[in-house]
Amino acid sequence: MAAVRAYALIGTGAVGVQVEAHVRPGLPGVSVVGLPGVAVREARERVRSGAASTGLPLPTQRITVNLSPADVKKEGPGFDLPVALAVLAASGYMGTGALQGVGAMGELALDGRVRPIHGMLSMAEAARDEGLRLLVVPLVGLAEACAVDGVHAVGVRDLREAVMLLRDAEKCDRFLERGRRWLRARKNVVTIDRGPDLADIAGQRHAKRALEVAAAGGHHLMMVGPPGAGKTMLARRLPSVLPLLDAGEALEVTRVWSVAGLHRAEAGLATQRPFRAPHNSASRAAIIGGGSPPRPGEASLAHRGVLFMDEFPEFGRDVIESLRQPLEEGLVVISRKAGSLTLPAAFTLVGAMNPCPCGNLMHPERVCRCTADMLDRYRGRLSGAVGDRIDLFIDVPPLELSAFESSGGLDDDSAVVRARVESARSYRLEREAFLGTPPPGSESGSTVGQSHPARLEARLGLSESARSLLREAISRHVVGGRGYVRALTVARTLADLDCVAGISAEHVAEALSLRDPGYEYRGASSAAVSW
Amino acid sequence: MVNAPGSATTRTYAMGRQADRPTSPGSLEAALGLALVAAEGTRGVLGLLRRHSPEEVWAAGRRDLLEWTEGRPWVDRFIDLRSRTFPREASSAVAAAGLVFIPWGSAGYEADLLALDLPPAGLFVKATPDAFDQFSVGARVAVVGTRKASDYGLRVARAIGRAFAERGVWVVSGLALGIDGRAHRGCLEAGGRSAAVLGCGADVIYPRRHRELYERVSSEGVILSELPPGVRPAPWSFPERNRLLAAISHAVVVVEAPRRSGALITAHRALDLGREVFAVPGRVQESVNEGSNRLLYDGATMCLDPASLVEDFLRFTRKETSPFLSGVRDHGSADSGESGLEQAGRLAVMALSAGPCSVDAVAGVAGITSREASAALGLLELRGQVVRVSPGTYGLSER
Ligand SMILES: Nc1ncnc2c1ncn2[C@@H]1O[C@H](COP(=O)(O)OP(=O)(O)OP(=O)(O)O)[C@@H](O)[C@H]1O
Ligand SMILES: [Mg+2]
Ligand SMILES: [Zn+2]
Numbered sequence: 032m033a034a035v036r037a038y039a040l041i042g043t044g045a046v047g048v049q050v051e052a053h054v055r056p057g058l059p060g061v062s063v064v065g066l067p068g069v070a071v072r073e074a075r076e077r078v079r080s081g082a083a084s085t086g087l088p089l090p091t092q093r094i095t096v097n098l099s100p101a102d103v104k105k106e107g108p109g110f111d112l113p114v115a116l117a118v119l120a121a122s123g124y125m126g127t128g129a130l131q132g133v134g135a136m137g138e139l140a141l142d143g144r145v146r147p148i149h150g151m152l153s154m155a156e157a158a159r160d161e162g163l164r165l166l167v168v169p170l171v172g173l174a175e176a177c178a179v180d181g182v183h184a185v186g187v188r189d190l191r192e193a194v195m196l197l198r199d200a201e202k203c204d205r206f207l208e209r210g211r212r213w214l215r216a217r218k219n220v221v222t223i224d225r226g227p228d229l230a231d232i233a234g235q236r237h238a239k240r241a242l243e244v245a246a247a248g249g250h251h252l253m254m255v256g257p258p259g260a261g262k263t264m265l266a267r268r269l270p271s272v273l274p275l276l277d278a279g280e281a282l283e284v285t286r287v288w289s290v291a292g293l294h295r296a297e298a299g300l301a302t303q304r305p306f307r308a309p310h311n312s313a314s315r316a317a318i319i320g321g322g323s324p325p326r327p328g329e330a331s332l333a334h335r336g337v338l339f340m341d342e343f344p345e346f347g348r349d350v351i352e353s354l355r356q357p358l359e360e361g362l363v364v365i366s367r368k369a370g371s372l373t374l375p376a377a378f379t380l381v382g383a384m385n386p387c388p389c390g391n392l393m394h395p396e397r398v399c400r401c402t403a404d405m406l407d408r409y410r411g412r413l414s415g416a417v418g419d420r421i422d423l424f425i426d427v428p429p430l431e432l433s434a435f436e437s438s439g440g441l442d443d444d445s446a447v448v449r450a451r452v453e454s455a456r457s458y459r460l461e462r463e464a465f466l467g468t469p470p471p472g473s474e475s476g477s478t479v480g481q482s483h484p485a486r487l488e489a490r491l492g493l494s495e496s497a498r499s500l501l502r503e504a505i506s507r508h509v510v511g512g513r514g515y516v517r518a519l520t521v522a523r524t525l526a527d528l529d530c531v532a533g534i535s536a537e538h539v540a541e542a543l544s545l546r547d548p549g550y551e552y553r554g555a556s557s558a559a560v561s562w
Numbered sequence: 563m564v565n566a567p568g569s570a571t572t573r574t575y576a577m578g579r580q581a582d583r584p585t586s587p588g589s590l591e592a593a594l595g596l597a598l599v600a601a602e603g604t605r606g607v608l609g610l611l612r613r614h615s616p617e618e619v620w621a622a623g624r625r626d627l628l629e630w631t632e633g634r635p636w637v638d639r640f641i642d643l644r645s646r647t648f649p650r651e652a653s654s655a656v657a658a659a660g661l662v663f664i665p666w667g668s669a670g671y672e673a674d675l676l677a678l679d680l681p682p683a684g685l686f687v688k689a690t691p692d693a694f695d696q697f698s699v700g701a702r703v704a705v706v707g708t709r710k711a712s713d714y715g716l717r718v719a720r721a722i723g724r725a726f727a728e729r730g731v732w733v734v735s736g737l738a739l740g741i742d743g744r745a746h747r748g749c750l751e752a753g754g755r756s757a758a759v760l761g762c763g764a765d766v767i768y769p770r771r772h773r774e775l776y777e778r779v780s781s782e783g784v785i786l787s788e789l790p791p792g793v794r795p796a797p798w799s800f801p802e803r804n805r806l807l808a809a810i811s812h813a814v815v816v817v818e819a820p821r822r823s824g825a826l827i828t829a830h831r832a833l834d835l836g837r838e839v840f841a842v843p844g845r846v847q848e849s850v851n852e853g854s855n856r857l858l859y860d861g862a863t864m865c866l867d868p869a870s871l872v873e874d875f876l877r878f879t880r881k882e883t884s885p886f887l888s889g890v891r892d893h894g895s896a897d898s899g900e901s902g903l904e905q906a907g908r909l910a911v912m913a914l915s916a917g918p919c920s921v922d923a924v925a926g927v928a929g930i931t932s933r934e935a936s937a938a939l940g941l942l943e944l945r946g947q948v949v950r951v952s953p954g955t956y957g958l959s960e961r
Contacts, residue, residue: 236921236925236931237954386952392953466699486695500941503944503945538937540903540941
């Protein structure tokens with residue numbers, strides 16, 4: 032009998048699985064027991080032909096492979112390599128101690144090549160936590176596995192190499208050295224691509240400023256404008272002004288993307304903040320995640336990045352509602368037969384929409400043909416828990432000629448804006464550290480509404496003139512309770528961008544100009560649709 | 563008329579702060595009761611508040627009290643006073659005096675007060691909720707000194723008050739004649755916020771000559787005392803007040819203090835609490851400087867000039883980030899005429915008079931930045947002077 036460690040994915044995490052192989056006289060064949068998924072049952076065929084083409088034919092005996100614990104569902108082709116190694120060891124191709132403290136992962140091609148699989152990062156982390164002596168991984172996936180500190184990973188091209196290095200400690204060292212060289216060489220060729228840059232956009236300074244504010248304060252953003260105004264183009268550039276992923280965030284992003292099979296294994300860790308733009312016909316499961324085996328949805332794929340929802344009101348009501356949990360808690364919970372699964376989903380939401388379903392509302396020449404009911408339904412998608420969490424609203428007018436007559440030189444590119452965003456964020460942290468721990472659930476983000484207004488204002492450093500302007504806005508019913516808190520938080524972010532302690536009247540006025548102007552459209556619409 | 567417990571007295575103060583220490587109506591009444599009884603003469607009972615909550619002390623039997631105090635003689639007197647004190651009725655008197663009671667353990671009650679030998683059962687406060695909230699999160703410095711100050715001392719006290727005010731630090735003092743009053747004044751003159759800790763009820767104006775100062779501090783800042791409303795000052799109450807002054811401030815600055823003076827008591831209490839003490843050097847051989855110079859000799863930090871004093875304060879108390887709080891003041895809005903915002907608004911209106919256009923176009927025509935334009939349009943829209951004629955396009959309103 033021989034045994035090796037393998038890993039099964041559960042959400043974005045992995046758990047250890049013991050792969051045992053037993054060879055005994057009987058009808059020749061391989062059977063796999065212990066809750067194997069379809070792909071794992073098929074491993075038999077790939078292992079048999081992979082072994083044969085490597086020149087290590089399986090004995091004509093009865094081979095039983097057991098995967099334990101039996102109650103963990105094992106999915107995907109990643110078990111090919113560990114199953115093959117256990118079988119070969121049980122068949123006498125390796126010494127008894129060869130697999131002691133060894134883990135493995137990888138899919139086998141029919142010719143014995145070892146291919147990368149999904150979720151290698153999470154598996155390598157689990158292997159590290161188990162303190163394995165050696166982790167055998169596909170060579171192309173070495174960068175991803177080695178992103179985990181303290182894991183002893185060795186990369187192999189095919190099954191033959193795996194057997195060779197496990198048989199012979201000296202060979203193992205040579206393969207480890209090859210891996211190190213391989214990683215070093217890779218480092219020099221990988222260029223960090225930051226994605227599209229703000230500098231590509233002519234004009235639209237108002238919208239660019241809103242992106243900067245959204246990035247600095249982690250605010251969600253809604254863009255309202257006619258088709259072709261450049262909303263998609265703007266949203267796509269938000270990741271470029273967010274701070275670069277830090278080491279921990281890079282691990283988080285890579286984990287999700289790798290599990291979803293969207294990460295290029297040879298790329299090591301993710302360097303770019305994700306940008307996801309699901310279509311408005313997407314189902315709830317596509318956004319939140321689910322299925323069997325459960326796959327991360329768009330909300331999780333946008334983790335630490337941007338989730339862009341073009342034509343926001345066209346998304347299903349259930350889809351929009353399902354965003355409530357990620358917006359509140361930065362995660363999604365998928366319930367399944369075998370308990371619920373938590374996936375990370377902390378993203379900045381950027382929505383885009385037309386002023387009305389037909390797009391012509393308030394257009395100087397064109398006529399809007401939407402009924403009041405249609406308008407209400409359209410705008411209604413913005414009310415409720417999810418709409419309430421969108422702090423910033425901007426209008427994106429069609430490109431103007433004047434944008435090309437660049438007044439006052441070129442606008443800032445993404446790197447410059449990002450530097451300001453980073454300084455605003457660190458200013459905010461400094462300020463918060465000075466003020467001490469806020470009462471539970473205050474100030475930052477969505478839970479701000481739970482602080483007493485006077486307390487909140489004092490904490491955020493509202494100046495007298497700013498206060499009276501805000502009071503004026505309340506008394507003129509321009510903002511209500513929630514709008515007040517939103518305006519205050521946005522104004523605080525504007526002050527952070529200026530690195531000043533006090534919120535001035537200018538900050539409040541600008542924050543007010545970034546609020547949802549919906550009511551005015553509605554007021555105007557009754558005239559427009561009076562026919 | 564009997565108020566519902568705590569209705570008027572706790573008002574909005576202390577809401578949302580330190581939610582782990584909730585104040586039940588019972589504990590509010592107990593704390594108020596203890597404050598009343600302590601003022602009647604059994605101050606020793608406050609010592610129990612280092613270990614026990616007001617509720618426990620208020621409900622404790624004779625045996626427990628004797629055990630907790632190791633048989634202090636005042637226990638029976640306390641029990642007697644307690645049986646004749648009705649905090650619920652008193653709470654309406656507190657409200658009637660325009661005061662708010664911040665009980666032991668509530669969010670507005672500074673945790674450092676518990677480090678005192680005799681922690682107050684609560685604080686009676688005269689202030690707007692707003693001012694008190696800012697006070698409790700703000701940086702606070704006590705500026706104290708003799709009542710019989712020299713011209714030099716008065717001048718320096720005022721300059722120090724101003725210097726702290728300019729950095730948004732609360733100037734705390736005792737509202738006394740001489741140095742105290744001058745420090746309060748300097749602070750208020752510079753548009754800062756000041757707080758007074760009194761040795762009499764927070765509604766009692768003493769000295770009477772400081773009536774106008776009292777009014778200003780109570781309307782713009784905070785007045786607080788541990789004594790119930792109406793209590794007149796007594797010789798013993800000032801040293802007790804000084805310990806409160808020290809505990810509520812992050813550092814103490816002594817300007818002109820003779821040997822054996824209240825200011826020195828404040829300084830020593832501050833040292834007991836591990837606070838930084840600063841002193842202003844004075845001429846030797848003048849009795850008014852003996853105490854403060856002695857502090858310097860013993861290692862207090864010297865005030866080189868008001869500006870560097872403030873810097874040192876911010877550094878020592880790690881309140882160097884206190885500009886975070888100074889923003890509550892406006893810079894040159896009232897007297898410098900038109901604010902930047904209003905000016906941008908005027909330019910935006912001129913730009914829009916040619917016809918509706920976008921934020922960026924307004925900025926281009928008016929010669930201001932896009933963010934100035936959106937702030938201006940935000941203001942004008944709020945006031946109904948401009949409207950959005952189509953998404954992203956502003957126009958002057960018809961009205
Ligand atoms: N300010 C701009 N600077 C440079 N190119 C622009 C600008 N605005 C629009 N464009 C061009 O117009 C194209 C359309 O923009 P985009 O797809 O972002 O518009 P949209 O508002 O998302 O439209 P829709 O509502 O139809 O989705 C862009 O691909 C870009 O080439
Ligand atoms: Mg688009
Ligand atoms: Zn329409």
